[in-house]
Structure formats: structure tokens, C-alpha cells
Amino acid sequence: MEEIQKILARNLKAIREKEKLSLEKVSELSGVSKAMIGQIERGDSSPTITTIWKIANGLKVSFTTLINVPQPDAKVVLRSEIQVLSEDNGRYKVFPIFPFQENKRFEIYSVEIEPEGNLNSVGHRDGGEEFITVFDGEVIITVNDCNYNLKNGDSIRFKADRPHTYYNSGDRLTRLSMTIYYPD
Amino acid sequence: MEEIQKILARNLKAIREKEKLSLEKVSELSGVSKAMIGQIERGDSSPTITTIWKIANGLKVSFTTLINVPQPDAKVVLRSEIQVLSEDNGRYKVFPIFPFQENKRFEIYSVEIEPEGNLNSVGHRDGGEEFITVFDGEVIITVNDCNYNLKNGDSIRFKADRPHTYYNSGDRLTRLSMTIYYPD
DNA sequence: TCTATTTGTATGCTATAATGTATAAAAAGG
DNA sequence: CCTTTTTATACATTATAGCATACAAATAGA
Numbered sequence A, B: 001m002e003e004i005q006k007i008l009a010r011n012l013k014a015i016r017e018k019e020k021l022s023l024e025k026v027s028e029l030s031g032v033s034k035a036m037i038g039q040i041e042r043g044d045s046s047p048t049i050t051t052i053w054k055i056a057n058g059l060k061v062s063f064t065t066l067i068n069v070p071q072p073d074a075k076v077v078l079r080s081e082i083q084v085l086s087e088d089n090g091r092y093k094v095f096p097i098f099p100f101q102e103n104k105r106f107e108i109y110s111v112e113i114e115p116e117g118n119l120n121s122v123g124h125r126d127g128g129e130e131f132i133t134v135f136d137g138e139v140i141i142t143v144n145d146c147n148y149n150l151k152n153g154d155s156i157r158f159k160a161d162r163p164h165t166y167y168n169s170g171d172r173l174t175r176l177s178m179t180i181y182y183p184d
Numbered sequence C: 001t002c003t004a005t006t007t008g009t010a011t012g013c014t015a016t017a018a019t020g021t022a023t024a025a026a027a028a029g030g
Numbered sequence D: 001c002c003t004t005t006t007t008a009t010a011c012a013t014t015a016t017a018g019c020a021t022a023c024a025a026a027t028a029g030a
Helices: A002-017 A024-032 A034-041 A048-058 A061-069 B003-018 B025-031 B034-041 B049-059 B063-068
Strands: A075-077 A085-087 A092-098 A108-115 A119-121 A131-137 A139-143 A146-150 A155-159 A163-168 A173-181 B076-078 B085-086 B092-098 B106-113 B119-120 B129-136 B139-143 B146-150 B153-161 B163-165 B174-181
Touching: A002 A034, A002 A048, A002 B049, A024 A034, A024 A048, A024 B049, A034 B163, A034 B174, A048 A061, A048 B003, A048 B049, A092 A146, A092 B025, A092 B129, A092 B153, A108 B063, A108 B129, A131 B092, A131 B129, A131 B174, A146 A155, A146 B049, A146 B146, A155 B092, A163 A173, A173 B106, B003 B034, B003 B063, B025 B049, B049 B063, B085 B163, B092 B146, B106 B163, B139 B153, B146 B153
Parallel strands: none
Antiparallel strands: A075 B153, A085 A092, A092 A108, A108 A173, A119 A163, A131 A155, A131 A173, A139 A146, A139 A163, A155 B076, B085 B092, B092 B106, B106 B174, B119 B163, B129 B153, B129 B174, B139 B146, B139 B163
């Protein structure tokens, strides 16, 4: 029995218990036999993707809910705790706030750019996407040679797996929130 | 043949072509037979979770990469386009920037709170989690009766499926970035 | 153009997923 | 406590996943 089967078994059983459903009920909801639901929960069988799909749909949960592992409560990150990363002679500063987590697939930064400060990025991992909101100042973001002029309060999302740049075109500090999503 | 099989077929074939791998090579990397890889790509078979796990690991991609559907490039959201939601007699304003997307599982807002403005939340959907960073002013966030005093540049993440409140304890506008994650 | 190599597909066989049914065990109700 | 109902598991059968092998088709190189 593979580890992934155990994970699936635990998650399915946990969901079923939490919702207070019998094997019979899950069977009705999903269109998968009661005996098969039981086999899966005991880790006695490695179900096909079609079967899992039916179960996920029947229980109205996602695949990842069935194949991932759980985590804990509130956590504060003070600015003083953050190890800042500088580029462009200190004119571009990145504050890594919430690191990447495998089961969430995103990480969060805040960014500060001094006037005329800039950063060129060759692009991140495949399929990555950035979500940026301007909280102070202004910025010109270039993606695939397209310039996007953003003012205070504006936002942009773009595919981050290609060359892109950030440039503070104003005369005061620019501050951005940055959420980077990775599909894998 | 189920729809999920077609999706899987398309994604696997796309990855293989992109990486310029032969069926033989994917077979070596994953430990799944060449014939089976071919069957999966043609949608001729509904593989078990163990088989998909092996393929995902062999190709170093996630499950979601194999079972999800692709999207387009950069998109700008100007502040003027955002429909603001107000609470507490206008002292608490929410700007929905990037709406929830099923395949990413998070949504992004910015929030503005006037001095003494506050909001009580009974909690969102099960397992939801909030990631907040202060970009201006200060805020007291309460989660499970615990108060967290955050200053400019500080951040917090907390389980959002329980009662929580936001209160501007300062004497000027507070601005927050808010990323809400939902497991399903 | 021809030959050798690589690649994808077809086929038959084995292993196992998935089911329906029977039954033992657990839970609910009087 | 006893009886009925519900629930989970065992078992036999059917369908199909997964594999090894052969071969046709496509590609690469001389």
C-alpha cells in the first residue's frame, strides 16, 4: 500500500466523520459503491481518478482536500522580524512575510521601491502568477514589453514566468503588496 | 470516457510535449509503463491514484497541474474600477481586487479603516485562512478573544473560520492588504 | 533517397479496481 | 435487557487498469 493511499484514506474518513455520513450515504452522494468507499478508507484499494472525482464531487470538496495534509492557528509577523532583501543598491527592497506553503501554493511579500529604483526579473517558475496592489506611490510594471502604469490603489495580476520589471516612476517611496502563486 | 480523463490526458500530453519527453522517457521517470502513459494520454484509461502519483512525482509536478485547466496573461485593476463595500457607517471599506478562483483558492482585497472604525466577523467558510499586512496606520485584530496589535509593516495570518474583528486604534487611516485562502 | 533508430499504438495476459450481496457487529429505541 | 435497524466488512464476480511485447509509423542521419 502506497503512502498516497493512506493519505486519501485518512482524509476521506475524516470528512465523512466530520459530516456524520455513513458509507451508504457517501455512496449515494457520489455514485461509488459502498463497498468501494470502505475499501478506500481502509487503504485496501487504489481508486482510479474517475472514482475519486466522483467522490470529491459527491462530497463537494476538491481533489487537494482529499490528498493533502492539515495545519495550525494565528501567527503574527512583525516588520522587525522580517529579513529584508535588497536590490538595485538598496532602492528595491523585498520583505518576505509568509513563505511558500506546498498546500496553499502561494507566498506573500511587501515591496518598497525608492524613486528611480527598479528591478528586472527574468521570470519565476513555470506557470507562476503575481498579484500586486499599490499601497503608496506609483509604479511602472513591464511584462512581455508591455508597460503598465499603476497608481496608488491600482492592482495588476500577470503571468510571472516571463521577463518582467518594476520601476518607481514617481518622486516618493512606492509600496506594493505582492502575492505570488505557483501552480506546482 | 469521463471529462476528468480528458483533462488529465490533455495536461499530461501538454507537459510531455513542453518538456520534449518521449513516452519511454516519462515511463522511466515515473515507473509507469510506456503503454499506460500512452493510454492515459489518449483518454483510453482511468488511472488509479497511485499511477497518477507516480507520474506527478516522476515529472515533478503537482496533482493539480495534472487535473486543472489553464488561464491568460496580465490584467490590471484600477482603483476606480473597484466596487467598494462599506461597513460601520463607512468607516470600514473593503476593495475586492482579485476574486476567488477555484484553481487558486484565494482572493485578494485591500481594506481601509478610519480611526475608531471596526468590523466584527463571525467567521468565513471552514478552514479559511487570512493573511494580512499593514501598509498604513495601525490595527488591533482579535481572533478567538486574543488581541493582536499590529503596526505599519506588521503582518498576521489566522484561521478565519472563527469570530474575528478589526479595529483601527490609531488616529489616522489604516490600510491593509488581505489575502483570504480557502481550502475548498 | 535509403537505412537505422525512435516513437506511439495494438494486443493479449495478469493483477486489481469496483460492484452486488450476504453477514457480523454496532447502534438505536422500547 | 432485548429487538430492530443501521453500519461496516467479507467475499465472489465482473470489468478494467497496467504491463510486456510486437509492430507500424515517424523521425533522424548518412
